[in-house]
Amino acid sequence: MSSPQEAHGSERAIGPPLGLLAELTHRCPLRCPYCSNPLELDRKSSELSTETWKRVLSEAADLGVLQVHLSGGEPTARPDLEEIVRHCRAAGLYSNLITAGVNLPNDRLAGLAEAGLDHVQLSVQAPDPETNDAVSGLAGSFEQKMATAAAMRTLGLPITLNTVVHRRTIGDIERMIQMALDIGARRLEIAHAQYYGWALKNRRSLMPSRAQVEAAAMVVEKARAELKGRLVIDSVVPDYYARYPKPCMGGWARQSLNVTPSGKVLPCHAAETLTDIDFPSVREASLRNIWFDAPAFNLFRGTGWMPEPCRSCERRELDWGGCRCQALAITGDAAAADPACSKSDWHERMVTIAETDARAREDYIYRGGRSIPRNVARKAWHRSDITNS
Numbered sequence: 001m002s003s004p005q006e007a008h009g010s011e012r013a014i015g016p017p018l019g020l021l022a023e024l025t026h027r028c029p030l031r032c033p034y035c036s037n038p039l040e041l042d043r044k045s046s047e048l049s050t051e052t053w054k055r056v057l058s059e060a061a062d063l064g065v066l067q068v069h070l071s072g073g074e075p076t077a078r079p080d081l082e083e084i085v086r087h088c089r090a091a092g093l094y095s096n097l098i099t100a101g102v103n104l105p106n107d108r109l110a111g112l113a114e115a116g117l118d119h120v121q122l123s124v125q126a127p128d129p130e131t132n133d134a135v136s137g138l139a140g141s142f143e144q145k146m147a148t149a150a151a152m153r154t155l156g157l158p159i160t161l162n163t164v165v166h167r168r169t170i171g172d173i174e175r176m177i178q179m180a181l182d183i184g185a186r187r188l189e190i191a192h193a194q195y196y197g198w199a200l201k202n203r204r205s206l207m208p209s210r211a212q213v214e215a216a217a218m219v220v221e222k223a224r225a226e227l228k229g230r231l232v233i234d235s236v237v238p239d240y241y242a243r244y245p246k247p248c249m250g251g252w253a254r255q256s257l258n259v260t261p262s263g264k265v266l267p268c269h270a271a272e273t274l275t276d277i278d279f280p281s282v283r284e285a286s287l288r289n290i291w292f293d294a295p296a297f298n299l300f301r302g303t304g305w306m307p308e309p310c311r312s313c314e315r316r317e318l319d320w321g322g323c324r325c326q327a328l329a330i331t332g333d334a335a336a337a338d339p340a341c342s343k344s345d346w347h348e349r350m351v352t353i354a355e356t357d358a359r360a361r362e363d364y365i366y367r368g369g370r371s372i373p374r375n376v377a378r379k380a381w382h383r384s385d386i387t388n389s
């Protein structure tokens with residue numbers, strides 16, 4: 001691997017980041033088993049202040065960032081969200097609120113729209129209350145999400161519907177597409193669970209089978225053709241069953257950056273799983289300084305750091321070696337080729353993990369223990385055993 005200094009020297013030509021994921025808080029009313037946030041969440045007492053967030057957003061705009069994704073946890077847990085949105089607007093940043101859509105009264109939503117919110121991304125766990133509430137760990141959340149979606153539509157906020165699919169819900173994609181149409185979404189984002197953070201704990205209860213993934217891909221292809229011009233559907237094949245990895249976050253420190261609730265700056269949302277890397281903080285340096293000069297940002301930037309097989313691979317500037325977080329999780333080496341790649345020595349092991357986990361039958365492990373109404377969780381589990389296995 002090249003030293004950070006060498007990598008940095010070769011990356012002077014790197015452009016500014018286009019997107020900033022602002023994780024305003026880790027607090028969240030839901031407890032999705034696929035949560036990719038860290039096992040150890042930032043506490044409320046460690047969250048950045050309103051003034052610091054405003055400073056960070058101004059620095060992002062100066063740096064060249066165009067879009068800010070206000071995320072969490074659940075960003076509406078912050079009472080200063082309106083002020084933050086207003087600041088995005090004043091700084092010329094396009095703001096996208098990523099929300100679970102619960103505990104979000106209509107007047108609060110109207111206030112956010114009035115403050116200049118440009119777009120909302122609403123996450124829904126499943127197209128029916130029973131499964132949605134079991135997966136989210138919050139009884140009644142489906143009903144609240146649908147009410148929020150209706151209010152968003154009334155306010156004229158552009159909506160992207162987001163759903164994370166896994167073994168229990170991957171067979172529900174057709175119904176999610178219908179839901180996207182019903183709520184007036186312009187875009188549907190179908191994300192597959194990514195196994196870092198809390199999601200790694202639940203891999204055995206989440207992993208779909210190859211047959212499920214292939215069937216889902218066919219549903220998406222058909223719908224894309226039928227709904228062209230009405231609904232954009234984003235979906236990629238999950239890594240475990242792919243031949244090549246995806247360019248995670250468009251490549252390490254190439255297009256976007258994350259700021260955590262306590263102010264750490266990361267090149268990707270799961271980078272805190274790379275525990276040997278010292279990530280900088282907005283409390284100590286400017287975003288510009290961090291983006292161009294922080295050793296953590298230059299560590300895997302570009303191609304100079306790559307070992308074989310990536311170093312001599314013709315795809316190295318297409319996928320940038322895949323995901324560092326996944327490389328560490330599976331191989332124990334963050335600098336290895338992403339094991340999702342068929343050229344990796346670890347690829348067969350990764351496929352075996354996926355196929356073995358896809359046959360496992362385990363209950364979800366929720367953050368904070370299992371305290372959702374057991375009948376809700378149980379019913380949905382048995383239903384999915386019938387329909388999705």
Ligand code: SF4
Pocket residue numbers: 244245309310311313314315316317319320321322337338341342343344
């Ligand atoms: Fe991507 Fe590396 Fe695999 Fe080539 S060898 S396809 S660069 S992960």
Ligand code: FES
Pocket residue numbers: 248249268269270271322323324325326
């Ligand atoms: Fe960290 Fe892919 S999530 S590099």
